[in-house]
Amino acid sequence: xxxxxxxxxxxxxxxxxxxxxxxxxxxxxxxxxxxxxxxxxxxxxxxxxxxxxxxxxxxxxxxxxxxxxxxxxxxxxxxxxxxxxxxxxxxxxxxxxxxxxxxxxxxxxxxxxxxxxxxxxxxxxxxxxxxxxxxxxxxxxxxxxxxxxxxxxxxxxxxxxxxxxxxxxxxxxxxxxxxxxxxxxxxxxxxxxxxxxxxxxxxxxxxxxxxxxxxxxxxxxxxxxxxxxxxxxxxxxxxxxxxxxxxxxxxxxxxxxxxxxxxxxxxxxxxxxxxxxxxxxxxxxxxxxxxx
Amino acid sequence: xxxxxxxxxxxxxxxxxxxxxxxxxxxxxxxxxxxxxxxxxxxxxxxxxxxxxxxxxxxxxxxxxxxxxxxxxxxxxxxxxxxxxxxxxxxxxxxxxxxxxxxxxxxxxxxxxxxxxxxxxxxxxxxxxxxxxxxxxxxxxxxxxxxxxxxxxxxxxxxxxxxxxxxxxxxxxxxxxxxxxxxxxxxxxxxxxxxxxxxxxxxxxxxxxxxxxxxxxxxxxxxxxxxxxxxxxxxxxxxxxxxxxxxxxxxxxxxxxxxxxxxxxxxxxxxxxxxxxxxxxxxxxxxxxxxxxxxxxxxxxxxxxxxxxxxxxxxxxxxxxxxxxxxxxxxxxxxxxxxxxxxxxxxxxxxxxxxxxxxxxxxxxxxxxxxxxxxxxxxxxxxxxxxxxxxxxxx
Numbered sequence: 001x002x003x004x005x006x007x008x009x010x011x012x013x014x015x016x017x018x019x020x021x022x023x024x025x026x027x028x029x030x031x032x033x034x035x036x037x038x039x040x041x042x043x044x045x046x047x048x049x050x051x052x053x054x055x056x057x058x059x060x061x062x063x064x065x066x067x068x069x070x071x072x073x074x075x076x077x078x079x080x081x082x083x084x085x086x087x088x089x090x091x092x093x094x095x096x097x098x099x100x101x102x103x104x105x106x107x108x109x110x111x112x113x114x115x116x117x118x119x120x121x122x123x124x125x126x127x128x129x130x131x132x133x134x135x136x137x138x139x140x141x142x143x144x145x146x147x148x149x150x151x152x153x154x155x156x157x158x159x160x161x162x163x164x165x166x167x168x169x170x171x172x173x174x175x176x177x178x179x180x181x182x183x184x185x186x187x188x189x190x191x192x193x194x195x196x197x198x199x200x201x202x203x204x205x206x207x208x209x210x211x212x213x214x215x216x217x218x219x220x221x222x223x224x225x226x227x228x229x230x231x232x233x234x235x236x237x238x239x240x241x242x243x244x245x246x247x248x249x250x251x252x253x254x255x256x257x258x259x260x261x262x263x264x265x266x267x268x269x270x271x272x273x274x275x276x277x278x279x280x281x282x283x284x285x286x287x288x289x290x291x292x
Numbered sequence: 293x294x295x296x297x298x299x300x301x302x303x304x305x306x307x308x309x310x311x312x313x314x315x316x317x318x319x320x321x322x323x324x325x326x327x328x329x330x331x332x333x334x335x336x337x338x339x340x341x342x343x344x345x346x347x348x349x350x351x352x353x354x355x356x357x358x359x360x361x362x363x364x365x366x367x368x369x370x371x372x373x374x375x376x377x378x379x380x381x382x383x384x385x386x387x388x389x390x391x392x393x394x395x396x397x398x399x400x401x402x403x404x405x406x407x408x409x410x411x412x413x414x415x416x417x418x419x420x421x422x423x424x425x426x427x428x429x430x431x432x433x434x435x436x437x438x439x440x441x442x443x444x445x446x447x448x449x450x451x452x453x454x455x456x457x458x459x460x461x462x463x464x465x466x467x468x469x470x471x472x473x474x475x476x477x478x479x480x481x482x483x484x485x486x487x488x489x490x491x492x493x494x495x496x497x498x499x500x501x502x503x504x505x506x507x508x509x510x511x512x513x514x515x516x517x518x519x520x521x522x523x524x525x526x527x528x529x530x531x532x533x534x535x536x537x538x539x540x541x542x543x544x545x546x547x548x549x550x551x552x553x554x555x556x557x558x559x560x561x562x563x564x565x566x567x568x569x570x571x572x573x574x575x576x577x578x579x580x581x582x583x584x585x586x587x588x589x590x591x592x593x594x595x596x597x598x599x600x601x602x603x604x605x606x607x608x609x610x611x612x613x614x615x616x617x618x619x620x621x622x623x624x625x626x627x628x629x630x631x632x633x634x635x636x637x638x639x640x641x642x643x644x645x646x647x648x649x650x651x652x653x654x655x656x657x658x659x660x661x662x663x664x665x666x667x668x669x670x671x672x673x674x675x676x677x678x679x680x681x682x683x684x685x686x687x
Contacts, residue, residue, distance in 0.1 A: 003523045010515040117536035119568045126572050128547045137547035210540035211568050254516035260506040
C-alpha cells in the first residue's frame with residue numbers, strides 16, 4: 001500500500017511539472033491559436049539562467065527573479081519579432097516557426113553553457129518528509145505549491161479581471177475584440193509573457209529535484225504538449241488534470257510493468273484516450289474551433 | 293512590403309548564421325607539429341582521432357591534451373629511436389561516419405604508421421573495422437568490450453571495460469557479505485553493456501539480482517524505479533550510466549529515503565558528478581581508476597610513479613587535474629611508443645610486437661597477450677566513497 005501511494009506521490013510531482021508546461025501551451029494557444037513548441041525551452045532557460053546567475057555570486061532569490069524576468073522578456077520578444085511579424089501566416093507555419101526558435105534557443109544555450117548538466121540547490125533542505133511512510137522531497141512540495149499558485153492566479157486573471165475578459169474576447173472572436181478596442185496583438189504578447197514567466201518558474205522549481213541542462217526542454221515540452229492535448233486543447237483546468245493523470249500513469253507503469261517501457265505506456269494510454277474521445281477529456285469540439 | 297519583411301528577417305538570420313559558423317569554427321584542428329628532435333631523420337607519423345566536438349567532447353578534449361603533452365615530452369627527449377614523433381590530430385565530431393572518413397584520410401594521405409582513438413565506442417568500432425582490414429595498428433580510448441572482443445590483429449584499447457568494473461564491484465560486495473543487489477542502468481549501449489555483464493558474473497560471486505531496472509538517458513526522474521527497488525530486499529544498488537543520470541538517481545534516492553548503499557560505475561567518475569550530487573551524495577560508492585584520486589595512491593603501488601609524473605605534468609601544462617579520459621590518451625600513446633621501440637623502428641612489425649607489450653600506465657598495468665588486447669585486470673580499479681564532497685579511497 002505504501003508502495004502504491006509512493007508511486008502516486010512520484011506521479012503527482014512529475015504531473016505537476018507537466019501541468020505547468022501544459023498551461024503555458026494553452027495560454028498562448030487560447031489567444032493566438034499558435035502552439036508554441038519553444039515552451040520547453042522557457043523551462044530550460046529558467047533553470048539554466050538561475051544557475052548561471054548564482055554562479056556570478058547573486059543571491060538565490062534575486063537570481064531566480066532575474067531569470068523569470070529575462071525569460072518573460074524572451075517570450076515577449078519572440079511574440080513581437082517573430083509571431084506578430086508573420087501574422088498572416090497560417091497556424092501550421094507559425095508552429096513550425098516556433099520549432100525553429102526552440103532549436104535556436106537550445107543551440108545558443110549549449111553554446112553558452114556547454115552540454116554538461118548543472119545542479120541547483122534545493123530551495124529548502126534536501127531532507128525528505130515522511131507522510132505515513134510515503135517519502136516526499138521538500139522540493140516536490142515547492143513544485144506542487146508553484147503549480148497550484150500558478151493555476152489559481154491564471155484562473156483569477158482569466159475569470160475575475162477585465163484583462164482576462166479581454167484575453168478571452170480575443171480567443172473567442174479576434175475581429176469583434178478588435179472592434180471593441182482590444183488589441184489582439186497586445187493580448188497575444190501578454191500571453192507569451194505569461195507563458196515565459198510560468199515556464200521559467202517551472203524550470204527553477206524542478207531543477208533542484210534532479211539536474212538541469214541545455215536540452216531538458218525537449219522531453220518536458222513533449223510531455224506537457226501531450227497533457228495539453230489530452231486535457232482538450234484550450235482548457236487550462238483540463239490540461240492540469242490530464243497532466244497529473246499522465247504523471248501518475250507513467251509512474252505506475254514504470255513501477256508495476258516495466259521501467260524501460262515507462263514512456264511507451266504513458267503514450268499508449270494517451271493514444272487510447274484520444275481514440276475514444278478525440279477532443280480530449282475536457283475538450284469541447286476544440287478541434288474544429290482552432291488551428292489544428 | 294515584401295522588402296520590409298525581408299529586412300526584418302535579416303537580423304535574426306544573420307545572428308543565427310553567426311552562431312552556426314562560430315560553432316563550426318571549433319571543429320578545425322590543426323595538426324600538431326613537432327619541430328625538435330632527431331634532425332636528420334624523417335618523423336614517425338601517428339594519427340590521433342578524438343571527439344573534439346559533439347557530445348563526446350568532454351572525453352576527446354582531455355585525451356588530445358594528454359597526447360599533445362606527451363608528444364612534446366618525447367620529442368624533447370630525442371624522439372623515438374632517434375626519429376621525432378609527429379601526431380596528426382583529427383576530429384570525428386562524435387560521429388561514426390566522420391571517424392571512418394578521418395582514419396581513411398590519415399592512412400591514405402598522411403601514411404601514418406598507427407592510429408590512436410577514438411573517444412566513443414561507436415566511432416572506435418567503425419575505425420577498428422577499417423584498421424583491421426588495412427592492417428593498420430589502432431589503439432582505442434573507448435569503453436565498449438566489443439572493440440577488443442573478439443580479438444583482432446593490431447586492434448587494442450586502453451580503458452577499463454564494464455567487465456572489470458563488474459568484477460571489482462562484486463569483489464567488494466563479497467567482502468562486505470552482500471548477496472542481494474538491485475541494478476538501475478541507463479538504457480543506452482553503455483548501461484546495457486553493464487546490465488549484461490552484471491547478469492553474467494553475478495552467479496560466479498554468489499550474488500542475486502533481485503531487481504533489474506532501466507532509465508532513459510534524458511529522463512527527468514527515476515523515482516518510480518527507485519520506489520520499486522525500495523520495495524525489494526536488495527542490500528545494495530548498482531547504477532551504471534554517464535552523467536547526469538547517476539547523479540539524479542543519487543539525489544532521488546535521498547529524497548525517497550532509500551538507505552542501501554549506492555555503487556556507481558566509472559562512467560560517472562569525475563568531479564562533475566560530485567558537483568551535481570551536492571550534499572545528497574554522502575556515502576555513495578564508486579568503482580574507478582586510480583587516476584580519480586592520484587594523491588591517495590599508495591607509494592608502494594607500481595603505478596604511483598607514473599601517475600604522479602602524469603598528474604604533475606598535466607597540472608603544470610593545463611592548470612587542471614587530469615581525469616580518466618586524459619589517462620586513456622596518455623596510456624595509448626605510451627603503449628604505441630613502447631611498441632615502436634620494441635619493433636626497433638620497423639613500423640610494419642608494430643601490430644605484432646604490441647601483442648607482447650607490457651607497460652605500467654596511469655590507468656592500470658597493461659599486459660597485452662595474444663587473446664587479450666586490453667591487458668587490464670579488475671585489480672587496477674579501486675572503490676571510492678564520497679566523503680565531505682570528495683572521493684575517498686575505500687580500503
